[in-house]
């Protein structure tokens with residue numbers, strides 16, 4: 001319990017504690033911002049409207065039809081689900097993209113598409129979350 005009435009030293013201690021806390025939060029916030037700017041992939045908000053160098057991969061019969069592709073940094077891979085009645089997704093569960101927000105993509109119904117721009121060279125293995133035993137793919141970015 002604080003002394004009552006509050007002593008001068010009690011008030012100063014509270015101010016000092018607040019200043020330390022504030023400085024700590026600022027120090028944590030800066031690296032987080034930097035990490036976001038350096039995300040290795042960019043998930044495009046509108047897959048069907050994606051432009052540039054695009055490698056299209058169809059999803060059908062419980063498989064990524066072109067399971068291994070090699071692209072250059074800055075290019076886009078776009079997946080389109082062609083399988084009626086079966087939803088699939090793209091999930092970077094491990095590897096360089098696993099901590100990116102949205103690394104586990106939404107379930108795609110037939111006709112839906114999902115597009116990712118790959119920024120950082122590397123090997124990006126991915127799965128379909130509910131069918132991970134059989135649905136696997138790999139994007140190699142040079």
Ligand code: CO
Nearest residue numbers: 088128131135
């Ligand atoms: Co699937």
